[in-house]
């Protein structure tokens with residue numbers, strides 16, 4: 001009885017304000033919130049595969065099998081916009097001009 005209550009309390013804590021937990025595919029999981037991660041570990045026995053990184057580790061998901069939201073954006077070239085100037089003969093119309101962008105894809 002006490003054990004059942006403890007499990008209930010624990011899962012209540014797990015569910016409350018958890019933006020990840022009800023997502024059932026990797027794509028939906030990573031889209032749900034920046035903190036959500038997806039476990040692809042076949043040996044993982046917990047019912048919820050979409051949790052945050054530390055929760056997945058806590059429930060025994062192997063770190064090599066965790067897909068995370070870690071989009072990267074590096075600005076490589078960021079000159080101010082300006083009209084054509086004869087000195088360098090180029091107008092700059094968008095800013096930034098060059099970026100490195102890495103997105104995460106579920107396999």
Ligand SMILES: *[C@@H]1O[C@H](CO)[C@@H](O)[C@H](O)[C@H]1NC(C)=O
Nearest residue numbers: 014016017018035052054055
């Ligand atoms: C993971 O989620 C739990 C429960 O929602 C929260 O208490 C904890 O701070 C989160 N950890 C991280 C690293 O986001």
